[in-house]
Amino acid sequence: xxxxxxxxxGSGALALYVSQDWAKPLPAVTRAVITIHGVLRNADxxxxxxxxxxxxxxxxxxxxxxxxxxxLDAADAKAHDLPAETLRWSHxxxxxxxxxxxxxxxSSYAALDAILAKLADRRLFPALTQVVVAGxxxxxxxxxxxxxxxxxxxxxxxxxxxxxxxxANPSSYAYFSAERPAGDGFAPFDGASCPxxxxxxxxxxxxxxxxxxxxxxxxxxxxxxxxxxxxxxxADTDPNHPxxxxxxxxxxxxxxxxxxxxxxxxxxxxRHKTGLAHRVLQxxxxxxxxxxxxxxxxxxxxxxxxxxxxx
Numbered sequence: 001x002x003x004x005x006x007x008x009x010g011s012g013a014l015a016l017y018v019s020q021d022w023a024k025p026l027p028a029v030t031r032a033v034i035t036i037h038g039v040l041r042n043a044d045x046x047x048x049x050x051x052x053x054x055x056x057x058x059x060x061x062x063x064x065x066x067x068x069x070x071x072l073d074a075a076d077a078k079a080h081d082l083p084a085e086t087l088r089w090s091h092x093x094x095x096x097x098x099x100x101x102x103x104x105x106x107s108s109y110a111a112l113d114a115i116l117a118k119l120a121d122r123r124l125f126p127a128l129t130q131v132v133v134a135g136x137x138x139x140x141x142x143x144x145x146x147x148x149x150x151x152x153x154x155x156x157x158x159x160x161x162x163x164x165x166x167x168a169n170p171s172s173y174a175y176f177s178a179e180r181p182a183g184d185g186f187a188p189f190d191g192a193s194c195p196x197x198x199x200x201x202x203x204x205x206x207x208x209x210x211x212x213x214x215x216x217x218x219x220x221x222x223x224x225x226x227x228x229x230x231x232x233x234x235a236d237t238d239p240n241h242p243x244x245x246x247x248x249x250x251x252x253x254x255x256x257x258x259x260x261x262x263x264x265x266x267x268x269x270x271r272h273k274t275g276l277a278h279r280v281l282q283x284x285x286x287x288x289x290x291x292x293x294x295x296x297x298x299x300x301x302x303x304x305x306x307x308x309x310x311x
Contacts (some may be wrong), residue, residue: 001080002043002070008114011104012087016115017047019066022124031130032065032119033303034112036139038290039092039243043070046139049291056295057304064304065125067115071108071142074101087111095141096201097149097210107210108142113152116163120155131156132164132303136290137243140170145201148174148223149211166302168231168293169257171245173264175203176220176271180252181263186270194248202249224268228278229302232261233286233293241288257288282311 005013020026035050037043047068054064071094077086087100089108099105112133118124119131135143147165156163178198180189191197199206204216211219236257238244244256254260265280281298293299301309 001076001082002068005086006111006114006118008087008111009104009106011085012100012106013083013085014087014111014114015043015070015072017043017066017068017070019051019061019064022065022118025124025126026065027126028060028062029065029125030063030127031059031132031304032067032125032128034067034069034115034131034133035294036069036133036135036142037071038136038138038140039095040138041070041072041076043068046136046290049294052291053294053299053303057300057306059304065119069111069115071111077102092138095138096145097208099209107208109146109149109151109210112146113150116150116152117155120159120161122159128159128161130162130164132166134166134168134294134303135170136168136293137170137288139290140168141172141201143167144170144228145174147226147228148219150226151210153226162227164227164229164302166229166231167261168290168299169233169236169261169288171243171257172202172250172253172260174201175253175264175267176216178203179267181254181259181267186267189252194252197249197252199249202253220271224272224276224278226277230261230265230278230280231283231293231299231302232258232280233283233288234258235285235287238287243288280311281309284311 002015002017035046037046050066072088077088094108097107097109144167179186239255283296286292298309298311300306
């Protein structure tokens with residue numbers, strides 16, 4: 001269990017790890033890296049991977065704040081006898097920004113907004129210039145959708161802080177139209193056998209309240225302009241991986257994670273001939289391994305702008 005809490009919306013407490021005491025000013029911090037766990041909600045494992053990536057970066061640890069939120073579910077709350085104010089979501093609902101089950105209907109994306117709002121406080125972070133939101137696997141799903149939906153980015157921009165999203169090996173992506181990969185291109189998907197293929201979190205239909213107001217076109221335009229890196233392991237090619245989303249909605253995006261990631265980037269390139277602020281970094285020979293992805297040369301380039309990535 002993460003050992004710290006952040007109040008969200010005045011009515012719930014988000015569990016998280018933070019590498020330094022952010023209750024007091026941290027004038028040395030220039031970069032914050034938020035790392036989001038996968039479906040196992042094992043924020044402790046991702047905390048260790050984030051620490052290893054920071055050590056490999058060669059940067060002064062005092063200049064970087066590491067944050068690992070933990071999106072607990074109802075079973076966690078019961079098993080650990082957590083206080084009533086601890087936010088908890090359905091088992092996978094937090095991945096798509098759904099409202100918490102208790103103590104209040106707070107979107108998991110609003111919880112990320114609260115982290116960004118704290119980082120935007122210049123009294124605490126007078127030298128902060130860069131925030132990176134990264135996630136692998138289920139966490140990569142969260143980051144990709146949050147980059148589409150975010151309402152918290154503006155407060156950082158107002159303070160001149162840059163924000164980057166690192167999407168590593170997710171099982172699926174949110175598409176902006178009914179087209180899906182078909183051969184070497186894209187074509188309208190026949191949803192007769194999979195009627196939910198275009199519903200959120202795979203498409204723009206039936207979006208949760210957090211992002212229901214903007215139109216799909218508005219969401220897409222904002223997303224295309226954001227700094228997004230797709231960090232893809234070239235060996236994440238197992239169509240039967242036990243943690244791979246094998247629903248018909250995900251299968252419509254490709255046979256395995258590596259193919260789905262490359263296809264999604266081609267899809268966006270086709271829709272945005274100019275102005276797409278996204279790029280792909282490929283990690284050769286690495287499969288579905290969060291630690292190896294984040295600590296690779298391309299992982300360090302994505303998180304810390306370190307040299308050495310040829311992907």
